[in-house]
Amino acid sequence: MKDEKDEKEQPENGDEATDRNFAEAAVVTTSGSYPKNGFERTPIRQKISVILKKAANKLEITDTTDWVATVGEQEVNPDSSYLDCGLSGEVEIDYGPREGGGGHA
């Protein structure tokens, strides 16, 4: 099994092929963004959870239980890769808690 962090994408045919193997990813939360500005170059076969964990660590978010990651209107499974979710290019991932439960008052 490949170690996601060490996964290296091999260029297929020059720079263009190399670019197709990467997404430019960023995580946006109410505690800040990761990276702070711009995007992080990320292999498209890497699980989305990798950058979510980096963001939580960097932004000192201690508990992401029941948080949801969305790209546009699409909720994404953190255990999926960018490729699995059809994501490419610049990908801004919104990350935050779900709405919680209603009190049914």
Next chain:
Amino acid sequence: MHKAASKILFDAAVAKLSGRLLELRDWKLNSSEFPVLDITFGTSAPDRAFRARFTFDEWDDLPPSVCFLTTAGDPARSVPRDPKGVINTGNHPVTGLPFVCSIGFREYHTHTSHVTDHWSNYRGKPGYDIGDLVTKLWQAWKKAVK
């Protein structure tokens, strides 16, 4: 909590609601002067836009009070209900207005159905800071207008 200490907490949290986040979530801060956070969700779609005024007086001894507003800034008497009932379209026994019926919001904890579920059980815990609470209402609104 002392007002000055409350304001420090408020200002620190609200300062992070800026730039990239506002653009990505399509939020607009109409006012962010302590203790009021007046925010509009869905600003690019005026027919769906949703405005709420959070009041963080005595934060975080007390949870925020939330009043839904019309886009003009008047109290809203009609709001969309989300599937989970976080946005309660009924009238709150104290305010007489639709309210947020979910843990972490003042109108939940002061509702006759929940007065025994104290804010102190949640205060300071993950999921109940200012950004989290605003996000939760936003998530509920998105489901309500979906």
